[in-house]
Amino acid sequence: MPRIQAATLAEHREAQRRALLDAARAILVADPARPPTLTEVAARAGLARPSIYQYFSSxxxxxxxxxxxxxxxxxxxxxxxxxxxxxxxxxxxxxxxxxxxxxxxxxxxxxxxxxxxxxxxxxxxxxxxxxxxxxxxxxxxxxxxxxxxxxxxxxxxxxxxxxxxxxxxxxxxxxxxxxxxxxxxxxxxxxxxxxxxxx
Missing domain, CATH: 1.10.357.10 (Tetracycline Repressor, domain 2)
Known part of the structure; x- marks a missing residue:
């Protein structure tokens, strides 16, 4: 299995974090009155719900x-x-x-x-x-x-x-x-x- 360079892993994590923030932003822009759940944010970003806890605790x-x-x-x-x-x-x-x-x-x-x-x-x-x-x-x-x-x-x-x-x-x-x-x-x-x- 090829080794993952630290910079590559860091870039991957930042890209995932950015995808989650962008997903939350898109949901809120569409409906500002209702803050999204973590499940909704993960789904819009194309991630499994448990994955979101690697980036945000709540x-x-x-x-x-x-x-x-x-x-x-x-x-x-x-x-x-x-x-x-x-x-x-x-x-x-x-x-x-x-x-x-x-x-x-x-x-x-x-x-x-x-x-x-x-x-x-x-x-x-x-x-x-x-x-x-x-x-x-x-x-x-x-x-x-x-x-x-x-x-x-x-x-x-x-x-x-x-x-x-x-x-x-x-x-x-x-x-x-x-x-x-x-x-x-x-x-x-x-x-x-x-x-x-x-x-």
């Missing part, structure tokens, strides 16, 4: 790790889209668009449910990660010439939050994203001269 541990996995991915997606934008004004608009696209995909509803069913330490961690999303937004607003980038970031988040609630109530995603960017756009356009941060 459903609570699985859900806690899913939450800890979800927010960094969300933050990375937003940061990457902002970094690819051509100027700070477009970066702010990408912040709005990308957050709302992720809400429309079901990720936000899933994450919000997770924060209500797991312990306070993980919920606090999720809030810290959420706060980290403000850093690139504030930076972009400062570069664009906003006189109070922190306060403006809070107002933009208020628009994103209101639009998120609309999406979760069933509003059309394209129209909702367009409406949110149309609210933010005129303010950004009024910043002068805008792109280089000079006034």
């Amino acid at each position: 459903r609570d541990q699985l859900l806690a790790e899913l939450l800890a996995d979800t927010f960094p991915q969300w933050a990375r997606r937003v940061s990457e889209r902002m970094a690819a934008a051509s100027d700070p004004v477009e970066q702010v608009l990408e912040y709005v668009r990308t957050n709302l696209e992720l809400v429309a995909s079901g990720e936000h509803a899933m994450a919000r449910v997770l924060t209500t069913i797991i312990d306070d330490d993980i919920a606090a961690y999720s809030r810290e990660l959420h706060d980290e999303l403000h850093t690139p937004l504030i930076d972009a607003l400062e570069t664009a010439g906003a006189p109070d980038p922190v306060a403006t970031a809070g107002l933009i988040d208020g628009i994103v939050y209101a639009a998120s609630r609309m999406l979760e109530s069933g509003q059309n995603a394209d129209r909702t994203v367009a409406a949110a960017t149309e609210l933010v756009g005129p303010y950004l356009a009024a910043l002068s001269p805008g792109a280089d941060g000079s006034r």
Whole structure:
């Protein structure tokens, strides 16, 4: 029997763990109101139920790790889209668009449910990660010439939050994203001269 190299075994275990997290995420996105059982997660990942205990000792541990996995991915997606934008004004608009696209995909509803069913330490961690999303937004607003980038970031988040609630109530995603960017756009356009941060 050929020997399994440690790196290969580690990669295999990580792939299995990732498959289980992805399976749990897919189930929760489809029905955020009902956290999945370990049996459901294992079945969706194509594993026997006892196998899941090699990776997670309980459903609570699985859900806690899913939450800890979800927010960094969300933050990375937003940061990457902002970094690819051509100027700070477009970066702010990408912040709005990308957050709302992720809400429309079901990720936000899933994450919000997770924060209500797991312990306070993980919920606090999720809030810290959420706060980290403000850093690139504030930076972009400062570069664009906003006189109070922190306060403006809070107002933009208020628009994103209101639009998120609309999406979760069933509003059309394209129209909702367009409406949110149309609210933010005129303010950004009024910043002068805008792109280089000079006034």
